[in-house]
Amino acid sequence: MPKTETGTPKMKPRPIVRLGIFLISHSLLVCVVCCTAGVLALLLLPLLAKNTYISENALMPGSASSMISNRDISEANRLASDLSGLNFEPQDAAALESRGILTKYMSDLGAEVSYHKFHHKPNQFHPLHFFSSPDSTSSVKNFSCSAHGLNTVGIIRAPRGDGKEAIVLVTPYKFGKRGATYKFGKSGAAETLSLSIAYTVFSLLSRVTWLAKDIIWFVADSQYGEYAPVEAWLRDYHLPVFTGLGTLNADTCIKIDDLYVFEQKSIAQRKISDGFRRAGTMAAALILKVADRNELLEDTLNIYAEASNGQMPNLDLINIVNYLAVHRQGLRVKVEKVLTLLDSRWLEILGEIFELLGKVARSLNPGWKFGISAADYIEGSATLASSLYYQALGIPTGPHGAFRDFQVDAITLEISPKVFPHNKARHNEFLLRGGRLVEGVIRSINNLLEKFHQSFFLYMLTSPSKFVSVGVYMIAFALLVAPLPLVAASLYADANQLDLGVKNTKSTPTATASDELDITFRSWKWLYAAREVFLIHVWGAAVLLLPYFICQIPNCSPTSSTVIWVFLSMLSLLILYLIGVSPSTHVSISQPEEKGEWAILKSATISVVFIGLLVMSVVNFAAAEIGALLLVPMCLMAQPLKLDMKVGKLRSFLRIICNVVLGFVAFPPAAFFVVKTIFEGFDSIDMGDFWNWMESLWAWNSATYIYIGMVHLPCWVLCIHILLHSC
């Protein structure tokens, strides 16, 4: 702000500038207020959740009566008994046999059946392929014949449809891998049950006349997990490779001949082409599973929706499932929650406080209805926490994640029966309920003329029927992040002894020539800080790439990998420090002032944190939110310990403690272990867990991995650097 040298009354700056200056000069207060408000807003989110509603009118869930009949169910039972009646002695033969049975049943319904071969390749970290997730070229090379699977795909063409769109129904099924344990193990039975539900629906849909979209029933060969087959199929569906692969597969690995032999035996003699069959653009996908655990109270339905990088399917899809399950089929619908939060004391107290506040507000004005009961609050925040965590993690919670990568809305429905149905009537009732639910959902989607676009895509669930939309949960993040630029500006101004025109209007003496030089020199001092920040970020990127090399070491346990990783990171940091960052290079030039150097460094750090968090909030909001919770207080508090030591007052002592605690908590591995200890108890701690966790992050191409390496870790190092700064 240039000052007029004349004695005339000072020029008044523009109001917006004045406001800015005011905020910057009171940055400490703003910090405290904003951060508290941010945390409070986050805690208030369960209160602010709205009830879900079906936004797209065309969906019309539950407006038609269900058409599933007992005949469908008895057919499904026949399929199940045929499958379970198989002789499981040679595994391959059993797999072949069961696949054949399934194929026969499907084609008897008039569906077009085809097989889809895929090669399971374990997730390999490759730094260059990080964000190019659905790439087709990498799958061509080096597969081994041992790791192949064969999915079965049945397609019902809508009788009068034009075949432009399709609805996908996925049931994971382990072909022939159940072995002798099948007879007693539940998992096989559960999978067969999910298969029967899907078959019930499929058999109904092959008869109905109202279909407008084709139905694809995809029986995923889940011997390599549920995600891999779905992902491989979707990739072949959307990004087929025309060169070479097809012939190679057929010749080397799969015994297609056997399949044909089997088909010849069947009376149908229908040709099962090994060609890839398609239907049009996918409108939505449902993944149907039956859980092998028993519920205590009633049949429940678990909904999993989180896809990679915190993407969610359209809220309407969850709404129709929830609506049909609750109001038509009487299922209890659940979404994932953090169970340990349910009996945490502080949350209960908080809930009671909010409840009380709500009561007070209601007594003042009956129209104010923002209070919810403490129990609801705890439920809501436990669900919200899990929603936030899974979105932040960026790892899909099921095979539906693969669909989201191709812009298809998908959710996983996991039905868990109350008692595992052994008696016939109970079994049939369960099939009927599950079948009706899936039928209703498919019918709703079938009603849809346009693709899902009406409802929210950015939301978090606090219960199956309540959600927090982006407009609300943004507030918490915005409040947390808002003080960062202010503090950065005020620190910079302080360090450069800039006059902001408000604090000390008269004290500045007139500038002499030597001072001017000093000022110009000082105003460029931030470059040193920027260089340091940049170098640390480069180090962060290097740390990110280290696992790629560590992976190459054979026979490395997770624990030792962690140790190697930490050691290498420290080593590289040390080298970097010795080469470039050491303060001695420029400390001699600029005279250390009372606040100077570390303040500028802190200002630069805070700016980088601000930018990093904002960018991350666009990529994955939840990760940015959690990151902001950890980083922002640490960055704002950071101050050289030496300074506080010198003062020795209670206030500075408290600040030291705060700094140390925050510095510890914000360190990613420390944060991981702290959270793990809180939720799982101290004895389950293992060094290798952190490695596994990070490995899963990069294996799933989660942006959170990049965030941790490129934003969080460097900023933590810089903050520690500030704490240990020799002023």
Next chain:
Amino acid sequence: MELPPRWAVLLFLLLSSTKASRSAVDKEEFQEELLLKPLPDRKVLAHFHFESRAPRNSNGRRHLHLFPKAISQMVEKFRVKEMELSFTQGRWNYERWGGFDTMSSNNAKPPGVELWAVFDVPKEQVDASWKNLTHTLSGLFCASINFLESSTMYSAPDWSFRQASGHLRYGMLPREAVCTENLTPWLKLLPCRDNAGLSALMDRPSIYTSFYHSQRLHLTSNASDLEGLNPGIVLEQTLTVVLHPRSQRTILTHISESYLQPSWSLSSIFGRKVNGRCALAKSSKVYLQLERGLVSELKKNIGSEGYDGEANFELSVNPDRVLKEENSRHGIGSSLLYEFSVDKYSNSKPFDLGLTWKFPVIWSCQQAPLHAIRFLMGSGNERGAIAILLKSTDLNDSSPGADRSSDGCELHVNIFQIVPWYIRVYYHSLQLFVDDQLKAVGAFVEKIHVMPSKDKISPGMMEMVLKLPCGVKSAALTLDFDKGFLHIDEYPPDANQGFDIPSAAISFPNFHASMHFPSNDSERKSPMLSKFQESSPVLSYTEVLLVPLTTPDFSMPYNVITITCTVFALYFGSLLNVLRQRVGEKERLLKSKATAVKTGRPSELLSRLSAKLRGRSQEPSQSPSESSPLINSKLVLKVLLMAALAVAWQYYFG
């Protein structure tokens, strides 16, 4: 007084001319026929064929007895040489219902509306004629065919679709919903409508719950007999329906070991019977066709050479004639045609053909040499690719291989594809994979003609002749495209559904589907059989594709207006503010205030004036530094007061 003789002469001339024409073959006539054909997947194909002929007259002012006047006027006015309009719902299943016979190449149509027309006008007038024709047809058939008028919707293929250099226009509306409102005007063109004759079978519910129905109108007109054809207009109306015999449905499902074909009768699939022929029709016949594969399968079952195969099934009505295909090329078998004449049936004795199967029989239809699949590749709103995959169908070499061995082993494939302009296809990115190997395009493409799209003017069109080796297993073509942006008012209703790419037509010019049946010379051959005899190249259509495009949020115009207005207000406000002030104005102003020199500026004058009017001496203007605390405290007070008022209001009245 001179009038009557002239009249008489004219009348006489006219009468004699009609008499002359009536004595010749080409008088107005109408024939109706129905073909029934069991399909391998338990369905039944019903194909109605109505043909009306009218002699072409020179002066164009003749009274028409049978031929629909609307059509003849249309032909006269727009000089249509040949035209075909089809309304289709559902998809023709080339794998199960056959892809290598006249039925599929002529009557399997892409979903929605397809219209092509050849005009007999100079090239520069073709577009105008087309536009008028679309409007006429739109009115005639209660359909939005007029959308084909815009130049973004139609194109002019040169050679791939039909040989008609420059006079052919071709357009498709894949999203047109087809219903009874289109069928009724179509039936109106028949002399008996649906009151008598075979068309009385057209029970709307059974037709519109069918798996596929395509109503087609084909028109040929020859102005003169230069080409050796009779001059006149031939109107061919066909309705092809694939039905599921319903009555048997409940019994046969879940008896999976019995693969008995469902038995059906006319009354069970249509719910109606034929009560005699249309009195105006020259002939009225029903045919039952057993195709080649079925006949050979039946023979196998019986083990005898007799072609009747009656042991396998039973007909409720004895056929009048049995025609066997004269087959020279295909060694597999020849199809059978049972002919029934409806002439002898009446109200009291309705015609109800029934077919009862006795033994299970499984056969498959003849397939086109290559099965074409078209699909989209890629995801997202930015770009994608169209892929056309041609797969060899002869897995168990049941398809006719006769031509292939003789023909120097080359398989010609014509591909004709129209792509709307907002799908910006990069034709240079054409890639060709033959037998899973990337091949140079030039090696296999014999001829290619590409018309790139022009934004909002014309669609892109690709015509191509592929020359593939005949042992080819698969061939794939890919074309990359970018998705364009539309102007907000160009979006159709339900824009979020996505946008259609109309079907591509794939034809095989050196494969001809034709069936020859022995003709007895006593009467003229039935129009349908002569149609079968015409050798037409095997043609198939691919699927319609749905491309999701970026769509604006139509539900938020208000938000957009608000945001735009805010931005404009902010921008222009600050711009005006900057423009209004001269450099250093503020400092000078402050300086002048400090020196307290009162100049005659209008604002000062005004304030002084107002002060005078109020009868008070003017207060000296306060410097802002002094006034600010005062204002602040006042402001705070006001705000507090307002807040208190608001709280009170909320509390008592809220």
